[in-house]
Amino acid sequence: MLTHLTIKNFALIEQLEMNFSGQLSIITGETGAGKSILLGALGLVLGKRADLTSLKDKEQKCVIEAQFKIDKYNLKSFFSDNDLDYEDVTIIRREILPSGKSRAFVNDSPVNLNELQELGDFLLDIHSQHQTRELSEEAYQIQILDAVAGNSEILGQYNIQLSEYKSVKARLKKLISEKDALAKEQDYNSFLLEELLAANLKEGEQLELEHIYEKLNNVEFIKEALDKSIALTNEEQIGIIQNIKEVKASLQKISGLTPEFSELAERVSSILIEFDDISNELYNLSEKLVNDPEQLDLVHQKLQTIYSLQKKHQVNSVEELLVIQNDLDTKVVLADDLENTINTLESEILKHVESLDVLADSISVNRKNAVPILTEKISSVLSQLGMPNARFQFEIKPSETYNTLGKDEVQLLFSANKGTDFGLLKKVASGGELSRIMLAVKSILAEYSKLPTIIFDEIDTGVSGEIAHKMGDIMKRMSAQMQVFAITHLPQIAAKGQQHYKVFKSAFGESTISELKLLxxxxxxxxxxxxxxxxxxxxxxxxxxxxxxx
Structure with missing residues (x-):
């Protein structure tokens, strides 16, 4: 319930401060006196966009502050979800700075316009001629049915399931896309992987194979060099070992004379031992060296395979090829895992579909049961408003599409007079008829759901006399359950209010201001x-x- 409103420096309003009570409040005033300004200020509190034209004094900021009593609106979860401090009496403040920037606060906590709009929907419903068009929208017609059908709780369960269903479906769509992308490369990746696996690559083997290849490919040349070295080393008369032995014998004769000769003798002895070992190694290598064309061919083939794979994958080592092999193996395994995950998600979706269908069917049955109750109530109210022959039909058809309101497609058909065929409401109802139908609907909704404060902006356009009296009576009945404001030009409706406010203009020198007064x-x-x-x-x-x- 709106309990207090303060407006500073907005349009023609310098400063306005007003307290409001519950029930039915009337707002009257001449055309152009400023009623639209008042609604514009409340619109800013609800999160509408603003600009510098809203400022009366372009050098000063505009401040609009509205105080709401919200303890009966069950909004604690909204405040918690948006990290806002909850207060039974909540204050919304909107500021427009001379720079053009806008700021919004809820209980002194900054909020963005989306949050403000969402909160505003719970608090205030400004009903204008434009909003009467909502009656022609399928979503609004379904919401009317749901209020009478008591579908609020089951719709909550349905939307939880729908959210989970959409989440799983989005994951499935993403995985299928990934699978399709992998499938385009799968055959080629599998071929590359098999090729690398067939090569049976091992770390460090390339260098070893290259050494073996050089040895086998140069057997004759190596054999010749080794044999010559053995001959030079072991020639009986002039071989290197024989000469070293003679040097060693000569030095041993004088080694006892001085330490330096002894040291030289020891060094020659060490050389003899080392060279003797070299001679044995040369002999062993020569003996093992075998001309093996078959082994040479095998090593050559393996090296060619490695070189070919390195060229194909544009790398320079076996180690890099092994990294590529692991990556390909991961991709191939991933494709198989994706298939399993996709199958699991498809099973989950089937379960969600079963749950959604059960809930959607219950929602639809409740709506169909509510149709005769709702049409009778609307017809009864419209009969009081000078439309005794008004008739309604709700056509409810099943849909294959899941949306936030279930799986029903709804059309509201209307006939204003006896003998006329039913037609779509938006095509056959006049503006005056739509206004009266909307008032009837709002009055019925007030019985079934906790509507926010409602402001009727000249909903009485096009009516007069006894009908105006009846419209006033309906608004007064609504105000027993909620706060109602009626902006009107009709005295019959103005007389129904518990409070009556007048909007008027005053001139001060060269300036004109709008004011609001409780009469x-x-x-x-x-x-x-x-x-x-x-x-x-x-x-x-x-x-x-x-x-x-x-």
Whole structure:
């Protein structure tokens, strides 16, 4: 419930501060007096965008502050979800700075416009001629049915399932896309992997194979070099070993004379031992060296395979080929894992579909059961509003598509007069009829759901006399369950309010401002009399005004 409103420096309003009570409040005033300004200010509180044209004084900031009593609206979860401090009496403040920037606060915590709009939907419903078009929208028609059908709780369960279903479906779509992308490369990746696996690569083998290849490919040349070295080493008369032995014998003869000769003798002895070992190694290598064309061919083939794979994959080592082999193996395994995951998700989706269908069927049955109740209630209200022959039909058809409101497609058909065929509401109902139907719908919804504060902006356009009386009575009945504001030009409706506010303009020098005033009982009589007869108020108008108020 809106309890307090403060407006500073907005359009024609310098400063306005007003308290509001519950039930039915009337707002009247001449055309252009500023009623639209008041609605514009409340629109900013609800999160509408603003610009510098909203500022009366371009050098000062505009501040609009609205205070709401929200303890009966069950909004604690909203405040928690948006990390806001909950207060039973919540204050929304909107500021527009001279720079053009806009700021919004809920209980002094900054919020963005999306959060403000979402909260505003729970608090205030400004109903204008434009909003009457909602009646022609399928989603709004379904919401009306759901309110009467009591579908709120089951719709909550349905939407939890729908959210999970969409999440799993999105994952499935992504995985299928990944699988398709992998499938295009799968055959080629598998071929490359098999090729690498067939090569049976091992770390460090390339260098070893290259050494073996060089040895086998140069057997004769190596054999010749080794044999010559053996001959030079072991020639009986002039071989290197024989000569070293003689050097060693000569030095041993004088080694006892001085330490330096002894040291030289020891060094030659060491050389002899080392060279003797070299001679044995040369002999062993020569003996093992075999001309093996078959082994040479095998090594050559293996090296050619390695070189070919390195060229294909543009790398320079076996180690890099092994890294590529592991990557390909991962991709091939991933494709198989994706298939398994996709199968699992498809099973999950089938379970969600089963649950959604059960809930959607229950929702649909409840709606169908609510149709006769709703149509009877709307017809009853419209009969009071001068439309005794108005008839409605709700056509509910199953759909294959899951949306947030279930699986029903709904059309509201309308006939205003006897003997006329039913047609789509938006095509066959006039503007005046739509206004009365909307009022009827709102009054019925007030019985079944906790509507926010509602402001009817000239919903009485196109009606007068007894019908205006009835519209006023309906608004007054609604106000027993919720806060209702009615902006009106009709005295019959103005007289129904528990509070009556007047919007008017005042001139101060070169400046004009709009003001809002709570009228006293005497001022109400005068205002309603003026609505009846104009500026020149007659005694009969005053008496008529008193009669209306009584």
């Amino acid at each position: 006293s009982e005497e001022e109400r009589i005068t205002e309603i009399a003026e609505m009846l007869s104009g500026k020149d108020i007659s005694d009969s108008a005053l008496n008529h005004a008193k009669a209306l108020l009584n």
